[in-house]
Amino acid sequence: MSKSTSFITCRLSVMMFLQFFLWGAWFVTLGACLDANGLASIIGASYGAAPIAAILAPLFLGLIADRLFPSEKVMGVLLLIGGAAMLAVPGFAAKGDAGMVKNLFLVHLLCYMPTLGLGNSIAFANISDQSKFPALRVWGTIGWIAAGLIVGFLGWSTSLKIFTLGGIASLALGVFSFFLPHTPPPAKGQPINLASIFMLDAFKLLTKPAFAVFILCSTLVCIPLAYYYSTTSIFLSDMGFRQPASSMSIGQMSEIIFMLLIPFFFRKLGVKLMILIGMLAWVLRYVLFAYGAPDQTVWMLFIAIALHGICYDFFFVTGFIYADKKAPASVRNQVQSMLVFFTQGVGMYIGYQVAASKSVADHAPLAAAIKAASPAQELSFGQQLGQMFSVGLPEVDARLLESASAQWKTFWLLPAGMAAVIAVIFFAAFWDKSADGNDAKH
Secondary structure, eight states, X not given: OOHHHHHHHHHHHHHHHHHHHHHHHHHTTHHHHHHHTTOGGGHHHHHHHHHHHHHHTXXXXXXXXXXXXXXXXXXXXXXXXXXXXXXXXXXXXHTTOHHHHHHHHHHHHHHHHHHHHHHHHHHHHTOSOGGGHHHHXXXXXXXXXXXXXXXXXXXXXXXXXHHHHHHHHHHHHHHHHTTSOOOOOTTTTSOOOHHHHTTHHHHGGGGSHHHHHHXXXXXXXXXXXXXXXXXXXXXHHHTTBSOHHHHHHHHHHHHHHHHHHHHHHHHHHHHHHHHHHHHHHHHHHHHHHHHHTXXXXXXXXXXXXXXXXXXXXXXXXXXXXXXXXXXXXXGHHHHHHHHHIIIIIIIHHHHHHHHHHSOOTTHHHHHHHHHHHSOOOOOOHHHHHHGGGOBOOOSOOHHHHHHHHHHHHHHHHHHHHHHHHHHHHHHHHOOOTTTTSOOSOO
16 A cells, blocks of 8 residues: 555545544434433434435535535535534523524534535545445444443533534544545536436436335335434433443444455345345344343343444445445435435434334333432543443332333334335345446446
């Protein structure tokens, strides 16, 4: 590897690290934080801001990133604006201004969501082989883990300080983005038209049956996936997990292993089997949550968390690689944005609304009972580290715990069933003999 190539790889790795650090700093325990600070009424709307942003943001990417400005410059400006919005959240949250908090989340995410597609496009444009992408993307996972560990070790899982941490990281990446490898707009000089603004060039890929099935099933499976992101930290607290943010980072640790193995599995299994395994892993995860809840069966819950490596890598990362293989060079940004539009946007939005409508009635009284029975503690860094694996409920009303646990079981079985049905549809309908090759004209 030449010095110039090594320097590019280093910068792309830092980009991935910070991009997911700033998201993981606040998104994992957002529900638990809002719940603990008297803002439980906006949990659904706050998580819903992410998919709304994913739906709206790509509409201008086809114009800005593909035709007018370098991708790294667009990314830098967006992250600086988004970071400023996030830094304003703690002040308004402390005042109980739910409306302003929701608006600030929306502003931040409108700026952040486009960077997911931009970051992928910058990476793919500056590496010689697509199989090298997982080795870069793994740094995003490391960043997410680092954020979760810091939040957990500092005891910030329910603190408004998570938003300050995320805001500072966003500003840092915003500045750093201007030093990323120059990635000029691939369609520069071509006529500007509505087709580019509304990603219609990318939508032409939907005329290919296999790609259409891929997009449809990816969108649908994100509906049950939203249950995990919006509710797991709350669920784990009810199950006696002392530091949900740190405990959930175990999932990202497994993600590192599978991320590095993706090139191997890609060659051995191919796109279809990898995505199918990813979908089935979500089914297994929710089944373990459901049947681990009634008796707080800790090993089931930890296995469900650790499955994240297969759940995320085999589904999302394989999907990004497949989309890039199918995309002509002139619309790469559009295709990556379209995938984010359908998965993080349409699918997740519907999922967050469905998950929010399926509340666990006895969660609030159980959470209050756990808090009242748990003495306040000042723990050292080492003690906080140990609490990653610390699970145990204080003495609470047995009937209340039994009732809440039964409700959690019902809650998790619904997304398990949804994911299973979608996996069967994908298995039966997705056929692409060129899926493991590259049929796009680059």
